[in-house]
Amino acid sequence: xxxxxxxxxxxxxxxxxxxxxxxxxxxxxxxxxxxxxxxxxxxxxxxxxxxxxxxxxxxxxxxxxxxxxxxxxxxxxxxxxxxxxxxxxxxxxxxxxxxxxxxxxxxxxxxxxxxxxxxxxxxxxxxxxxxxxxxxxxxxxxxxxxxxxxxxxxxxxxxxxxxxxxxxxxxxxxxxxxxxxxxxxxxxxxxxxxxxxxxxxxxxxxxxxxxxxxxxxxxxxxxxxxxxxxxxxxxxxxxxxxxxxxxxxxxxxxxxxxxxxxxxxxxxxxxxxxxxxxxxxxxxxxxxxxxxxxxxxxxxxxxxxxxxxxxxxxxxxxxxxxxx
Amino acid sequence: xxxxxxxxxxxxxxxxxxxxxxxxxxxxxxxxxxxxxxxxxxxxxxxxxxxxxxxxxxxxxxxxxxxxxxxxxxxxxxxxxxxxxxxxxxxxxxxxxxxxxxxxxxxxxxxxxxxxxxxxxxxxxxxxxxxxxxxxxxxxxxxxxxxxxxxxxxxxxxxxxxxxxxxxxxxxxxxxxxxxxxxxxxxxxxxxxxxxxxxxxxxxxxxxxxxxxxxxxxxxxxxxxxxxxxxxxxxxxxxxxxxxxxxxxxxxxxxxxxxxxxxxxxxxxxxxxxxxxxxxxxxxxxxxxxxxxxxxxxxxxxxxxxxxxxxxxxxxxxxxxxxxx
Numbered sequence: 001x002x003x004x005x006x007x008x009x010x011x012x013x014x015x016x017x018x019x020x021x022x023x024x025x026x027x028x029x030x031x032x033x034x035x036x037x038x039x040x041x042x043x044x045x046x047x048x049x050x051x052x053x054x055x056x057x058x059x060x061x062x063x064x065x066x067x068x069x070x071x072x073x074x075x076x077x078x079x080x081x082x083x084x085x086x087x088x089x090x091x092x093x094x095x096x097x098x099x100x101x102x103x104x105x106x107x108x109x110x111x112x113x114x115x116x117x118x119x120x121x122x123x124x125x126x127x128x129x130x131x132x133x134x135x136x137x138x139x140x141x142x143x144x145x146x147x148x149x150x151x152x153x154x155x156x157x158x159x160x161x162x163x164x165x166x167x168x169x170x171x172x173x174x175x176x177x178x179x180x181x182x183x184x185x186x187x188x189x190x191x192x193x194x195x196x197x198x199x200x201x202x203x204x205x206x207x208x209x210x211x212x213x214x215x216x217x218x219x220x221x222x223x224x225x226x227x228x229x230x231x232x233x234x235x236x237x238x239x240x241x242x243x244x245x246x247x248x249x250x251x252x253x254x255x256x257x258x259x260x261x262x263x264x265x266x267x268x269x270x271x272x273x274x275x276x277x278x279x280x281x282x283x284x285x286x287x288x289x290x291x292x293x294x295x296x297x298x299x300x301x302x303x304x305x306x307x308x309x310x311x312x313x314x315x316x317x318x319x320x321x322x323x324x
Numbered sequence: 325x326x327x328x329x330x331x332x333x334x335x336x337x338x339x340x341x342x343x344x345x346x347x348x349x350x351x352x353x354x355x356x357x358x359x360x361x362x363x364x365x366x367x368x369x370x371x372x373x374x375x376x377x378x379x380x381x382x383x384x385x386x387x388x389x390x391x392x393x394x395x396x397x398x399x400x401x402x403x404x405x406x407x408x409x410x411x412x413x414x415x416x417x418x419x420x421x422x423x424x425x426x427x428x429x430x431x432x433x434x435x436x437x438x439x440x441x442x443x444x445x446x447x448x449x450x451x452x453x454x455x456x457x458x459x460x461x462x463x464x465x466x467x468x469x470x471x472x473x474x475x476x477x478x479x480x481x482x483x484x485x486x487x488x489x490x491x492x493x494x495x496x497x498x499x500x501x502x503x504x505x506x507x508x509x510x511x512x513x514x515x516x517x518x519x520x521x522x523x524x525x526x527x528x529x530x531x532x533x534x535x536x537x538x539x540x541x542x543x544x545x546x547x548x549x550x551x552x553x554x555x556x557x558x559x560x561x562x563x564x565x566x567x568x569x570x571x572x573x574x575x576x577x578x579x580x581x582x583x584x585x586x587x588x589x590x591x592x593x594x595x596x597x598x599x600x601x602x603x604x605x606x607x608x609x610x611x612x613x614x615x616x617x618x619x620x621x622x623x624x625x626x627x628x629x630x631x632x633x634x635x636x637x638x639x640x641x642x643x644x645x646x647x648x649x
Contacts, residue, residue: 036450036625087626098450098625114452115410116382149381151413177382179358185381251357311630318621 005279009288011053011210012274015045015267016285017292018069021078022241024296025068025085025099029245033304034085036098041069043208043240046266047172048073050213051140051235054221060108060126060139062119064172065100066239067112070142074107082299088306095309096317108137116177117150119143120169124156127165131228138224140168146177148194149185160230161198167230168220169195172207174239179251195232207235208264211273238264325507330500333475333508334364334440337482338402340512342372345400348486351378351387352404361406362442362501384414388439392421395435400486405441408495409452415460422491423466438485442498443471444536444586445618445628454623456535456586459593461493462564468517469563471495473538475506477561480515488517495563497535504539520567522574526554528646529580532571532597534560537584537633544638553646555582563593571597572605579610580645584633589617611648616641 022040029038041048044066052073055061063070071081076092084091085099093103100114110126113119123141130137147153148171160167177185188194192202201223205216213235220231238260242249249257274280328336341348350365350372356379359366369377380387384405391401405411411418418439425435445454462469468490472478478496485492523538524545533541538559545555556574560566575581581601583594594615601613616633624631 035448037453096625100450100452101625114450115412117413146382149383149386151383151385177353178361179354180379180381184379246361247358250359251354308626311627314624314627314630315619315621 008274008279009284011049011214012267012270012280012285013288013292014049014073015210015270016288017078017295018045018048018072019267020289020292020296021072021082021299022068024300026241026245028300034099035087036100037244037246038099039066039244040239040241041066043260043266044172044174044237045069046210046213046270047170047207047235047237048142050210051142051170051217053214054217055138055140058108058135058137060110060123060130060137062110062123062126062139062141063112064119064143064147065112065114066144067102067142068099071102071104071109074104074109076102076104076107076109078295078299079302080104082296083303083306086303086306087308088303089309090302090306117143117147117152120147120152120156123167124159124165127160127167128163131163131165136225138166138168138221140170142170142172144177145171145173145175145182145191146185148191149177157195157198157200157230161200164229166224166228168217168224169200169230169232170217171232171234172237173234174237176239176243176251178243179247179249181251191234192232200230200232202232202234204234204236207237208266208269210266210270325509327505328475328508329502329505330472330475330478330496331362331364331502333479334482334496335366335368336508337479338365338368339371341402341483341486342368342376344512346376347398347400348402349376349378349394349399350402350404351380351391353380353382353406355379355404360404362498364440364496365404384410385417388414388417388422391437392417392425392435395437396425396433401437402486403437403439405439407453408441408443408457409455411441411457418461418467419464423464427466434489436489436491438482438492438494440494440496442501443495444497444499445623445632446499446536448628450625451623454628456618458495458563459587459591462593462596466491468492468565469495470517470561471497471535471563472561473497473500473535473559474504475508477515479508480513481517481561483512484514484517487514492517495535499536500539515561517562518565518567520561520570521559522556522570523559524555524557526556526578528554528578529556529582529642530571530574530578531555531557531582531584531638531642532560533557533584534563535586537586540633540635541584541638543635544642547635547639548642548646551643553643555642555646566597566600568600568604571601575601575605576608579608580648581609581613582616582638582641582645583613584616584638586618586632588620589615590620592617611645614641614645
């Protein structure tokens with residue numbers, strides 16, 4: 001449980017940081033400073049922040065193409081993330097990846113994965129290696145409800161269960177696979193049924209509730225550590241923004257989005273809960289907001305000033321550099 | 325005649341084919357209610373309903389596999405893979421099922437379908453929204469591979485593909501989806517598959533291109549003409565089976581050959597074209613064939629305009645090849 005005030009405030013700050021950094025991303029994307037396709041996590045912040053809070057530094061994280069929030073919650077700096085968005089050499093992937101390909105070895109952050117479902121087998125492999133090497137770590141693998149449609153999902157769950165691998169599968173069910181609603185892309189919409197078919201224990205949690213996510217993940221991770229076997233956590237969440245910057249959202253109503261944003265905003269909910277518990281006073285959220293806005297502005301300024309990858313590097317890193 | 329861009333022309337072809345033959349079914353990720361990420365299937369869901377414009381889960385292998393089954397019953401599925409970069413989960417189905425059904429059943433069955441997918445870079449799409457994977461499919465016997473460069477060909481070749489008895493991979497060069505505009509006849513017409521088009525005549529050097537790079541080749545040819553070099557530009561249109569007669573006839577006139585494609589050079593389609601020309605017109609060549617292509621790298625994030633074989637890289641190849649002795 002998030003017992004201390006300092007810890008609660010730190011997590012709230014991460015949520016604010018993700019929100020403000022992504023709002024900034026949308027702004028500079030329109031100005032042409034970010035290329036590629038940009039998928040915003042706004043609305044889902046409590047999932048990454050709550051889940052990451054329950055992981056240790058020695059654990060592995062595999063994320064999706066909507067992974068800015070995961071990277072920031074895992075501790076990558078806004079500067080490293082924003083520079084990567086800009087494709088600058090100072091980015092966390094040296095400007096090679098962009099929005100969908102954030103990596104960081106010190107954070108054991110094994111990437112954004114731009115192919116839906118592509119990260120799941122990778123997570124299985126990391127856990128298999130941990131198991132073979134006698135490491136204690138857990139691999140947390142994030143993916144959306146759309147990935148449940150892919151064959152790799154089922155192959156990965158079967159392997160993880162069969163080989164008893166320490167994988168925490170975190171399904172961020174935001175109710176839409178790109179533009180197709182859950183009941184239009186899943187035969188059985190209770191996603192927890194699927195891992196259970198492979199013998200993997202599964203629970204779901206309100207993904208808009210930071211504290212519920214943190215508690216559920218802490219329990220799930222402890223189960224993975226205790227049994228050295230997989231666990232499936234479904235976080236029920238909602239994406240407030242379009243799938244990508246080119247999505248006119250013909251598949252859902254404005255009213256539906258507005259209702260989620262008004263009633264279930266994870267930041268509002270966290271502030272209300274912290275206030276109720278007496279862990280925060282009225283002025284603190286605004287102060288946090290100001291602080292992260294300043295950090296985001298700095299990140300953008302640094303990204304703007306940083307150099308692009310030089311043209312001479314076009315062929316670099318295709319294969320290992322020649323030695324000697 | 326109506327002015328259309330490629331998106332509109334392909335949409336028009338799908339609508340005509342669906343109105344004409346109720347066996348034609350469009351399927352794919354967000355092709356229905358959303359109308360496709362590039363809006364190519366826009367409006368079809370409203371006209372034909374969800375039984376013929378099927379929003380599928382994110383299951384590329386499942387989409388193509390299901391299309392195989394539909395095709396075995398004589399339906400004509402036109403599945404869309406949202407970006408060609410997402411086609412790999414379906415590669416097994418395409419290689420092992422789609423391409424080989426006719427052969428391995430001794431002609432008892434076919435899995436005729438038209439797989440539409442946007443290809444190519446130059447839209448700031450990054451690693452996995454930019455690739456141009458024709459060579460991996462041309463190598464698989466049993467598939468036809470088409471890549472039109474303009475609205476007229478796109479409509480006529482899509483209708484020809486839907487009418488064709490064999491499975492067709494229909495590559496749509498997304499960089500020119502809206503940029504390439506032109507007059508398109510109303511109603512049904514076809515552009516025969518397996519026919520390349522000489523889109524600019526010239527006597528000094530033959531330049532082969534297709535898809536979005538055709539426009540780069542034409543631009544380079546125009547600039548070369550200003551320096552007295554007349555390049556003949558051939559738009560392949562259908563990549564496989566390739567119209568080798570048109571290529572050979574041109575090479576026999578010019579004696580010099582340049583091939584342009586976005587995909588990496590090594591084992592790219594250009595390698596096969598050079599081999600074919602050497603086999604069939606070796607003694608007509610007056611200079612070594614040249615490939616102007618993407619580099620042997622993954623598709624880059626920021627350096628895509630350096631990676632792509634744009635006009636400024638094609639022009640020196642034209643001049644050098646034309647002047648080589």
